[in-house]
Amino acid sequence: VKADPFVQLRLLDLQVLDSSLDRLAHRRRTLPELAEIERLDKLVDGSRDEVVRAETEVGDLAREARKFEDEIDTVRTRKTRDEQRLSSGAITNSKQLQELEHEVGSLNRRQAELEDRELEVMERAETVQTALDKLLADRDAALAERAVAEDKRDAGWAEIDAEVARVTAERAGLAGDLPADLVALYEKIRAEHGGSGAGPIERGRCGACRLDLMGNEKAEIRAAPAEEVLRHEECGRIMVRTAESGL
């Protein structure tokens, strides 16, 4: 491939624009907000099971408390009925009276026992509800933080995208001005070498890979016609002679 020395210098401008685009793409992928959003998503995802567990337990405990409440009601009704019978004077048989009094006594004990157990359940429900409220508050806080991070990410992306659009347009204009065979060679090398396809020779070294050129290499470069597109043997990139090449 041959190209006018001026055209070769413009290939370096193309490389600068391509490197800018690569940096912009990298910045777009690595915005700190992206990591923040991922962290918050994990937090929210992680709490999902805990929330379901706590919600289920709160429901179970409420049902259990209602069950005790029903049982207490049954005991209370029966006790009221017994007490009415006792106070009505309708029962005169002392054995029957004794039995009835005995039953009222055991109903009282049963009611107290049920009330204690209901209280325990209600206390447990309160503890679980408090834990659930905390989980939900933490989740809401994480979602709010995520929304802020998302806004920041979108603003960052918008800024980068505007810059990408500007550089892409400039790049298209420049690439359109350069000979197709030179651009094709540059693109091929660039694709194979992590985005770097061409570099200037700077003070006797390859600007792309930073290796010093050997004495014989410099002599070959000096002897080469100005239109010849040179490649660095070590790294394969196009080497462009500039005023600062120090050959």
Ligand SMILES: [Zn+2]
């Ligand atoms: Zn090199």
